[in-house]
Structure formats: C-alpha cells, structure tokens
Amino acid sequence: MVRAYFQRSAMAVAASLFLIGSVPGVLAQDAGDDSVVATVNGKEITAGEFDFIADQLGQQTQQMTPEQRKETLTTMLVNMELVSQAATKQGLDQSESFKKQVEFLKKRALQTEFFRKNVDEAITDADLQAVYDEQIGALPVRQQVKARHILVKTEDEAKDIIKELDGGADFAELAKEKSTGPSGAQGGDLGYFGQGQMVPAFEAAAFALEKGKYSEEPVKSDFGWHVILVEDKRDAPKPTLESVKDNLRAFVAQQKFQTLLDDLRKEADVKIPE
Structure with a gap:
C-alpha cells in the first residue's frame, strides 16, 4: 500500500x-579543494574537480575498489582535458552548437x-x-495470519488428511509427508501474510479460521486442494519512518x-x- x-x-x-536528477545527485561536493591530482599540458586538474565528478558518478563506481575508482576517475578527467584542449585548438568552442x-x-x-x-x-x-x-x-490497521497448509491433488486426499488431524496427527509432519506444495519441506509453513497476497479462496478460508484451528473441509484453488492451519493472527506492522x-x-x-x-x-x- x-x-x-x-x-x-x-x-x-x-x-x-x-x-535536476535525484536528490543525492544534486548534493554535489564543493569543488573548492585546489590540490593537484594531475597536470595535462600545464593545465592542473584539482582534487575539487575529482571530488565533483566522483559525486556525480557515485552509483556507477560503487562496486570499484578505492584504487580502481581513483584510477578510473583520474583517467576520465585527464581524457576530458585532453579532448577539451584539442577541441579548443580546432576552434570548436566558438561554434554555435557549442554555445x-x-x-x-x-x-x-x-x-x-x-x-x-x-x-x-x-x-x-x-x-x-x-x-x-x-x-x-x-x-487503517490490517490483519495478518500465520498459516501452514497441506496441498494435495484431490478432495478425497484432503479429507483423509483432515481425518488424520482429527485423530491427533501433527500438521507439520503430515505436510512434510504428503503436501505437493513447495512449502511442504518446511512443514507447510507460509509465514505471515496479509489480504491480497494469496489466491481468493485460500485467503478467505485462512482469515475465517480462528487461531489454532485447521480447516474442517478441504479448500479448493487452481493449485489443488488445501488443508489450512492458522497458527497466529496479528495486526500488520506499519513501515517505520526510517524505512x-x-x-x-x-x-x-x-x-x-x-x-x-x-x-x-x-x-x-x-x-x-x-
């Protein structure tokens, strides 16, 4: 949301x-440091210029080591100065396009x-x-449920599983043994989820169950037949200001x-x- x-x-x-670009992009560092990082035909390139271009290209150089970053940016500044001097000699700085x-x-x-x-x-x-x-x-406060489920191909299989649960079988162990869903290996654990995250039929059944209860009738979806256990219900935490x-x-x-x-x-x- x-x-x-x-x-x-x-x-x-x-x-x-x-x-203008993104907010970080406009926070360019002040190019006031006049210590020299390179000289091209007598023209000095300062640390202030280096810091400025480093700030402008920050995201593009994040994966580089400090040494690679320094070499890459210095080379870029030197190349820019070389081309700039060559272009000036050709009078390109007086062209209408340049202006x-x-x-x-x-x-x-x-x-x-x-x-x-x-x-x-x-x-x-x-x-x-x-x-x-x-x-x-x-x-508004939105509710989440923490659920497990067992997914099988037929309604009869699901009904048999419900009978086993009625007889005291462990839900997680049954899920590991019989569920065809990807969560079966984790005992059918789906963690917490909110409304709109699951297919409608499954979601409706899960939110209708009380905490600690499992579905008394199989729940059909496009994936097959589900038996659902709701382990917990809670109010969904809102994102923090910092996040x-x-x-x-x-x-x-x-x-x-x-x-x-x-x-x-x-x-x-x-x-x-x-």
Whole structure:
C-alpha cells in the first residue's frame, strides 16, 4: 500500500524534477579543494574537480575498489582535458552548437543549485514526520495470519488428511509427508501474510479460521486442494519512518519544488504559442 501510494506520485516527480536528477545527485561536493591530482599540458586538474565528478558518478563506481575508482576517475578527467584542449585548438568552442550546449548546461546547473538551496536544504525532519503521519501513520490497521497448509491433488486426499488431524496427527509432519506444495519441506509453513497476497479462496478460508484451528473441509484453488492451519493472527506492522525516509524525502521534494514552480509562473510573463 505504501509503495503504491508513492508510485502514484512518480510521474509528477519525474516531470517536476526534470533535468535536476535525484536528490543525492544534486548534493554535489564543493569543488573548492585546489590540490593537484594531475597536470595535462600545464593545465592542473584539482582534487575539487575529482571530488565533483566522483559525486556525480557515485552509483556507477560503487562496486570499484578505492584504487580502481581513483584510477578510473583520474583517467576520465585527464581524457576530458585532453579532448577539451584539442577541441579548443580546432576552434570548436566558438561554434554555435557549442554555445547552445553551454547555455543549456548553464541553465541545468542553475536549476540544480536552485533545487539544492530552496528545496533539498529546506526539507526538515518535521516535514518528513508530518507526511509519514498523514500518509502512513493514518493507514487503517490490517490483519495478518500465520498459516501452514497441506496441498494435495484431490478432495478425497484432503479429507483423509483432515481425518488424520482429527485423530491427533501433527500438521507439520503430515505436510512434510504428503503436501505437493513447495512449502511442504518446511512443514507447510507460509509465514505471515496479509489480504491480497494469496489466491481468493485460500485467503478467505485462512482469515475465517480462528487461531489454532485447521480447516474442517478441504479448500479448493487452481493449485489443488488445501488443508489450512492458522497458527497466529496479528495486526500488520506499519513501515517505520526510517524505512521509507527516502520515498518520503522524494515526495516532499516534489511538493516543495512544484509549489515554487507555481509561484514563479504566477509572477512571470510566459507565452506559449499554439
């Protein structure tokens, strides 16, 4: 339910944060460290530049060792500088195509900085708590059951198993011996599950049983015939604030950014021809 709620906002997030990237991506480190990591034809490449590109490509280098990461990023910066110098010698920095790209990237960088300053840094723990309380804390309590089952091919087989249970047979041992389902080896243990996780007929029968009771009549599904034992019932635990914090932060960021965009549009003279 929680995942579905945030998925409904996915399109809005994508539209509002277009060209900004994910929240971690905009938290680029300050390229202020001027210690030199490489020199290309006299042009120094600083640690600040290294840290900046490392932050931008963080996810792509996560699986590398520190040595591999350093070598890869340094090589990338050196190659960029080599190509940049060659392109400048060819006068490509004066082309209209280059100027358009620079202008576009400048706007993108400004948008990123605007987001960082006015949205990301403006999100507080109180914002996250408020959305959690409203959207998750207020969700209705849903019940879960902990059950075992024995799956067989025919109704008669299921009825025979019920007779054995009536005679005092152990449910888990019968499941290991006779169940054709994948949980048979674990004594038919299905663990806890909530509504909507099992096929309808099985779910209805399981939730109708009292704790400690097994089905008195076989339950039919597309898989065969079931005998069900309900071992426990409980209220489903809600996700913690910490476990959904990233989703909450993205949702709050979208809300804040959209509000800022709306305000900017109200104050601006925007004309879009038909």
